[in-house]
Amino acid sequence: MPDTYMVPEVLAAIGRECSRSTSFPISTSDIRKWALAVYWPETPPQAFIDAEYAPEDFDPFAWGPAKYESLLPEDDGSVIYRHGINQKALGIPEWEFMVGVNGGMDCKYGVRMHAGDVITDVKSVGQWSERQGKTGLMLMTRVVSVWTNQRGEEVKRTINTGISY
Amino acid sequence: MTSVGDSIHPYVVTTTVENWNRFAAINDEFIPHSMDDQAAISEGFPSAFGMGNIQWAYLHNMLRTFAGVNGTIMKLEIQFRRPNTKGQTLTAQGKITAVTDGVISLDIWTQDQEGNQLAHGSAVVRPSTWVPA
Numbered sequence: 001m002p003d004t005y006m007v008p009e010v011l012a013a014i015g016r017e018c019s020r021s022t023s024f025p026i027s028t029s030d031i032r033k034w035a036l037a038v039y040w041p042e043t044p045p046q047a048f049i050d051a052e053y054a055p056e057d058f059d060p061f062a063w064g065p066a067k068y069e070s071l072l073p074e075d076d077g078s079v080i081y082r083h084g085i086n087q088k089a090l091g092i093p094e095w096e097f098m099v100g101v102n103g104g105m106d107c108k109y110g111v112r113m114h115a116g117d118v119i120t121d122v123k124s125v126g127q128w129s130e131r132q133g134k135t136g137l138m139l140m141t142r143v144v145s146v147w148t149n150q151r152g153e154e155v156k157r158t159i160n161t162g163i164s165y
Numbered sequence: 166m167t168s169v170g171d172s173i174h175p176y177v178v179t180t181t182v183e184n185w186n187r188f189a190a191i192n193d194e195f196i197p198h199s200m201d202d203q204a205a206i207s208e209g210f211p212s213a214f215g216m217g218n219i220q221w222a223y224l225h226n227m228l229r230t231f232a233g234v235n236g237t238i239m240k241l242e243i244q245f246r247r248p249n250t251k252g253q254t255l256t257a258q259g260k261i262t263a264v265t266d267g268v269i270s271l272d273i274w275t276q277d278q279e280g281n282q283l284a285h286g287s288a289v290v291r292p293s294t295w296v297p298a
Contacts (some may be wrong), residue, residue, distance in 0.1 A: 033191050034191050036187075037187040037188050037190065037191045037192075038188065038191075038219065038222035038223070038225075038226065039226060040183075040184060040187050041178075042178075045229070045234060047234050055222070055225060055229070056225055056229075056238050056241075057218070057221055057222045057225045059192060059218075062191060062192045062193050062194075063193050064193075098208065099208045099209070101217075101245070102216070102217030102218070102245060103244065103245060104217070104242070104243050104244035104245055104284070104286070105217070105221060105241075105242065105243060106241075106242035107240065107241050107242065108239070108240050109237070109238055109239055109240065109241075135209070161244075
């Protein structure tokens with residue numbers, strides 16, 4: 001384990017755009033199944049059964065994008081990074097971690113998602129930080145994800161924090 | 166009327182692999198530590214534990230009930246503090262911290278049946294039924 005994760009390669013990566021994904025058109029069935037799962041064992045609101053719009057937490061990239069491209073010259077885009085970023089292509093040292101968990105999310109919502117919408121997700125590198133934990137030095141990785149619909153309207157802007165140790 | 170300090174209706178769910186398997190199936194999130202006790206134990210956890218994304222969804226469920234079908238969830242942020250382990254009764258809760266022109270800010274959290282917070286954060290919503298005081 002290094003003394004610090006805040007090495008020059010990590011700090012130089014802040015703000016770099018990493019990938020662009022385009023979803024398949026959202027289907028009414030996608031919306032309905034998502035709502036059934038997140039409300040189970042209760043029944044979801046009728047608006048979701050009728051698929052009037054998607055729950056804010058709905059992820060149209062869940063089972064893969066229609067199109068994915070890496071925005072990093074060092075990455076051929078052959079591996080899809082759905083939640084994270086290609087740290088190797090950013091030149092981040094390949095530290096070996098025992099555990100990777102979801103540290104939290106911070107999301108600002110724009111317009112709702114509806115059946116038929118095609119969502120584009122552009123991911124970039126947010127801030128990094130580190131903290132001493134019970135099991136050693138932990139690395140907090142923040143990925144900024146901006147979703148827009150086919151009209152260019154912002155659907156949501158999320159900062160996902162991953163914790164590795 | 167909605168006032169600062171009011172608690173909103175909680176969302177309560179007992180969480181097991183039945184919940185997590187359903188969520189894994191719609192979100193393609195088949196993580197061993199949410200499926201298999203041994204995988205979670207090998208990472209230092211007491212049992213399999215649920216995905217952060219499903220707690221995120223439960224908090225949305227709570228806020229949606231509060232805001233109404235035509236209400237708007239404008240902002241939500243949480244930090245995860247403890248794992249949501251198998252068999253816990255998870256309660257998503259919220260308390261109003263500010264009311265401004267129909268926009269309501271809340272402290273939000275999830276907790277287990279013993280009152281231990283699993284996640285904590287804040288939210289901003291615009292309820293569909295808001296009536297000026």
